Amino acid sequence: MRPGGGSSDVQWCFSQVKGAMDDDVAEADIISTVEFNQSGELLATGDKGGRVVIFQQEPESKNQPLRRGEYNVYSTFQSHEPEFDYLKSLEIEEKINKIRWLPQKNAAHFLLSTNDKTIKLWKISERDKRPEGYNLKEEDGRYKDPNTITALRVPVLTPMDLMVEASPRRVFANAHTYHINSISINSDCETYLSADDLRINLWHQEITDRSFNIVDIKPANMEDLTEVITAAEFHPNQCNTFVYSSSKGTIRMCDMRASALCDKHTKLFEEPEDPNNRSFFSEIISSISDVKFSNNGRYMMTRDYLSIKIWDLCMETRPVETYQVHEYLRSKLCSLYENDCIFDKFECCWNGNDSVVMTGSYNNFFRMFDRGYQQDVTYEASRENSRPRSILKPRKISTGGKRKKDEISVDSLDFSKKIIHTAWHPLDNIIAVATTNNLYIFQDKLN
């Protein structure tokens, strides 16, 4: 494993960009989730049109040992279709909210994909051989008249062009009244959780007709509703532990051994609000949009509208580190409320050795924070910087009156260009960053 680079010793280069080049973005092409599998060989994206596209990394070639393999399309399939709930007269969007890979057990790959209401288990398998020489069938599949058969032969497997098939193996439906925002696979390799605004359910991967409700925060009277669940995740190696974040900026850790219904948390992580920063929008910007455990399981990271916070699981009173993603937006909250940008749910991710965290921002900027060196950097994902292996130049936003050369002023930021979804290769310095409808892949410069 190459050292997970901090911004001091890593130079990020453009590698590839996937997706249409048009400025006119079709709504169905908007990327809604990005996820590497456990080995990093496969990279899955989901979009608003309900499709999943999986990219596979080419093996490093012997001719060019210092170049990592490129990611090329491996499989594309329609995971979810739009549905209509006749009882409630509601349309159910086909947008893929989350994809999570199952740990690989055999030659096939399995992933869970979910929209607002239904989770599906997909099997992605390769077929590169086919049987030839059937006794009862012609080559084109037509059945032979048995009376014409005079001899028997054993069919032989012959090579064919590689075909990647995706087939739905399980459909987990009708368990969520509200919109699913998270799925998370347990380290026990048998169960997983799904979370909506008010409830979290525990499933067995093999059983689709029932699930256990393990968290329910729905009040008896909906008028008393004060918070919703915004994200949930299992601990990476403790199969009894999971966390869920709320719209009030709190994170609750639960232990499934304590009771069947985990309404009582084991730990409550909350930082008191700074009264000096109180505004009309305090509740909105403190809502947590993403929560991710570190790979080593000792920390967790939360993302709210303006910052990233890193929590030590042993300390509930306040985060151990806080990073400002785009503090210059604090004075713009009113405009961001009017144009709905304040509701954007940014995600965040760790690198392989938990030394660097990354998240997206506006103007197609994304930010990395090196925890060890206490440095941060801003990069931009754009077609202009997309010559092969061109080194990414750090960007600077000018917040004061005087704008230096190469700096961008806050007022010229494009708020329609946002990076919500980012993913970091689990073992290497390769990152996948999704703009509205394009997927950018960057990697660190080797040698």
Added chain:
Amino acid sequence: MECAVDAQSLISISLMKIHNSRTQRGGIKLHKNLLVSYVLRNARQVFIKEKYAEIYRMQQYDEVLTVCSEIQQLNPLEAEEEEQPRAACCVEEEASAQPAARCRTPCALEPSSAHCSKTTVLDLDTHVVTTFGSSISDVEEVSDFCHKRAKREDCCFSSPEFTDTANISNLISIFGSGFSGLLSRQADLEQICSKQALASLGAWTRAIVAF
């Protein structure tokens, strides 16, 4: 990019967002609407505080007029000044149902009338000079607002729509009474009003009124 952070405009923007969410694809987003309702609550708190501050100022203005009229009654000379008590009484009796003829006098309704002209006041405690324009129409507005707010809340408490749980199709009905923060405001406001009433007695007895 900058916009006026005005409580009233935030209230209307928020209500528009909730209205639009009812026709969005995928159904009402509970999380987003909850956050919008918090903005609505915050804006409403500020809006109500501002309105009550206005009432407070109006009450103090009325106190001054009452004091003046009492002084004037000791010197019953000019006809114009006799109309002042009418102005004062009109304002105080505005909310009552008494159809007193006095309340129909033009002076109470026409802001440009000489009897409702600007008043300059020097507060001996703070040495602050304040000028009041005629604001009787403002007082009417505020008291209408209070009536309307009270009516809306009563209506929402008895609305049958609250029995719905899964289909939150009418979130607007929740704001009037739901979300405990909204309910607690009522108690706070009563406190503010009583404090203001007490404060006005001490300070204004020492005020000098200049014409």
